[in-house]
Amino acid sequence: MLDRPYTFINSAMSADGKISTKKRKQVKISGKTDFDRVDELRAGSDAVMVGIGTVLADDPSLTVKSEERRKRRVAEGKDENPARVVVDSQARTPPTADIFKKGTGKRIVVVSQAAPADRVAALKEKAEIIVCGKDEVDLEQMSVELKKRGINRLMIEGGATLNYAMVSRRLVDEISVFVGNLIIGGKDAPTFMDGPGIAERSEAVELRLMKYEQMDEGIVLTWKVL
Ligand SMILES: NC(=O)C1=CN([C@@H]2O[C@H](COP(=O)(O)OP(=O)(O)OC[C@H]3O[C@@H](n4cnc5c(N)ncnc54)[C@H](O)[C@@H]3O)[C@@H](O)[C@H]2O)C=CC1
Numbered sequence: 001m002l003d004r005p006y007t008f009i010n011s012a013m014s015a016d017g018k019i020s021t022k023k024r025k026q027v028k029i030s031g032k033t034d035f036d037r038v039d040e041l042r043a044g045s046d047a048v049m050v051g052i053g054t055v056l057a058d059d060p061s062l063t064v065k066s067e068e069r070r071k072r073r074v075a076e077g078k079d080e081n082p083a084r085v086v087v088d089s090q091a092r093t094p095p096t097a098d099i100f101k102k103g104t105g106k107r108i109v110v111v112s113q114a115a116p117a118d119r120v121a122a123l124k125e126k127a128e129i130i131v132c133g134k135d136e137v138d139l140e141q142m143s144v145e146l147k148k149r150g151i152n153r154l155m156i157e158g159g160a161t162l163n164y165a166m167v168s169r170r171l172v173d174e175i176s177v178f179v180g181n182l183i184i185g186g187k188d189a190p191t192f193m194d195g196p197g198i199a200e201r202s203e204a205v206e207l208r209l210m211k212y213e214q215m216d217e218g219i220v221l222t223w224k225v226l
């Protein structure tokens with residue numbers, strides 16, 4: 001067993017399983033109550049992680065939005081925001097990204113050995129750099145390294161490729177997904193889980209439904225990964 005953080009994915013998808021449109025830019029799927037639930041999940045985590053695709057598409061800040069929650073974290077001796085982690089094999093994260101500009105707290109960029117040295121050097125000014133893997137970030141090694149840095153509870157907020165990569169390597173314990181009241185459609189729109197997928201039913205990642213809750217105009221499903 002790997003000594004890794006308790007890891008969960010949270011996402012929002014349309015009724016047909018899309019997490020964005022074919023333009024691959026951030027799209028509002030959650031309602032007010034669900035965004036507040038997500039904020040509580042962030043506040044309760046040691047780190048929030050996204051893939052480089054999400055940084056380039058959405059430029060998220062990944063901060064805790066509620067002042068009350070930020071104060072609660074500080075009262076508990078933590079930073080205002082959880083550490084923000086980008087999985088970025090080639091060090092493509094722009095040094096001007098909002099995760100560096102907005103909010104206080106730690107930033108970590110996980111790169112591979114193949115990342116160009118000049119880009120890594122530029123990012124070192126902004127974040128801790130962890131090197132894991134030869135050409136692509138080794139996600140198992142990354143999970144162990146994050147745990148060594150005191151990250152016990154890790155939240156993954158996408159995107160489609162990272163979600164599947166983490167789940168298919170059995171590095172995820174729990175999944176929560178808000179299913180909203182819209183259809184997005186289109187074969188080029190990212191789904192909740194992209195990546196290579198499986199060829200046989202026997203290869204599927206099995207889940208157990210733990211909870212379902214009607215929220216806004218949709219439903220939140222919480223699954224345990226078996
Ligand atoms: N509705 C929602 O809850 C969310 C939607 N999104 C949407 O998802 C889309 C972005 O998703 P993706 O393009 O799939 O990007 P992604 O955010 O999943 O990042 C994928 C990239 O991570 C890098 N990577 C490094 N090591 C890797 C490894 N070992 N395995 C796999 N990938 C590795 C690769 O460059 C890969 O292309 C955007 O359209 C965004 O708006 C993103 C987050 C949440």
Ligand SMILES: Nc1nc(O)c(N)c(N[C@@H]2O[C@H](COP(=O)(O)O)[C@@H](O)[C@H]2O)n1
Binds near residue numbers: 058061062063157158
């Ligand atoms: N939970 C949820 N619902 C939606 O409808 C969404 N579009 C997203 N997107 C995720 O939130 C990130 C933006 O975070 P900040 O507001 O910049 O803190 C975005 O990158 C997606 O990860 N999530």
